[in-house]
Amino acid sequence: MTTRLRVLPLSPPPVHGETVGSYLNRLADANHLTIGHFSSLIGPSRQHRRDDNRVGYWTSAGLVRLAALTGRTSVSLIHSMPPLGTIGDPIRRLPLSATEEVIEPRRRPACRLCMARRHIRGLVVRSTPHHEGVCHRHHRWLLGDEQHSLTRLPEVLRANRRHQRIVRRGTHPTTALAYVDARDRLTKWFTNEVSSPPLQQRWNRRLNLLGEDPFGDPHRPSASRIELVTYPEAVVLTRLFASPHWRGHSRLPAEAARRLGIAPDQLPLSTSP
Incomplete structure (x- = not known):
């Protein structure tokens, strides 16, 4: 069936790490097709969301057809959109x-x-x-829809460099889970105001530099804003939590306080996320 398919008049390349749904929608938009009609050229007609990265319903023939429509190889498509390489694999459902x-x-x-x-x-x-x-090219925060400028928050840029080094030297998923743990703890400390005054002062200063949220409650920052302003401290704790030496160590709270530059009694590290 793929012999009947011709390369689309306009076939922009996928962006590395782009979701499958995002790329399919961009192809459809570029060629003035509805996403339902375009997906029918690949397989079953579906209304793909742009953030959809599921491939459980795909077949290997669908990947071949997408390659034929875009004039790209299956290998190059999988390189840009890794979930396509899992077509046919059982979908894991993890409780955490x-x-x-x-x-x-x-x-x-x-x-x-x-x-x-x-x-x-x-x-x-x-x-x-x-x-x-x-x-880092444009000094933008990407873990939120607002894409804040970080020009006035150089400590966030430096923290991200350290975060990247932690990931390169660590073991996946240990380092990623360590970050999620650190982020969630700090979010709770921020929200419940159970952390030390020095930390709250740092975070409030960063919030002020972000400016007013035109769509949010000025007294209740959004989750993405909280993640941004607590990010440098989250990276500090990520390195600690990912360390085989410090995981489970009796002096972990004291070491965390030292690295954060606060008093040990101001760190509710034992508080569960």
Whole structure:
């Protein structure tokens, strides 16, 4: 059946890490097709969401047809969109939300300035691991829809460099789970105001530098804003939690306080996320 397929008039390349749904929608938009009709050329007609990365319903023939329509090889498509390489594998259902987040990173818009630089119009959604949550070319935060400028928050840029080094030197998924643990703890400390005054002062200063959230409650920052302003401290704890030496060590709370620059009695490390 693929011999009947011709390469689409317009076939933009996928962005590395782009979700399958995002790429299919971009192909459909570029060729003035509905997503339902375009997906019928590949297999069963579906209304793919742009953040959809599921391939459980795909067949190997569907991947071959997508390759024929785009004029690309299956290997190159899988390289840009790794979930396509799992077609036919059983879908794992894991009970822990943290584990699920590590296995399938959050899907967020790609850096809009990077896409504009590459002359890519429209929304591009990527699977964005935590350590890839910063665009260093344009100093943008990518783990939220607002894509805040980090020009006035250089400590976030430096923290991301450290985060990337932790991931390169660590073991997946240990380092990713360590970050999720650290982030969730800090979010609870921020929300419940159970952390030390120095930490709250740091976080409030960063919030003020972000400016007012036009769509949010000024007294209740969004989850993405909380993650951003607590990110440098989350990276500090990530390195600690990912260390085989410190995991389970009796002096872990004291060491965490030292690295965060606060008094040991100001760190509720034993508080569960």
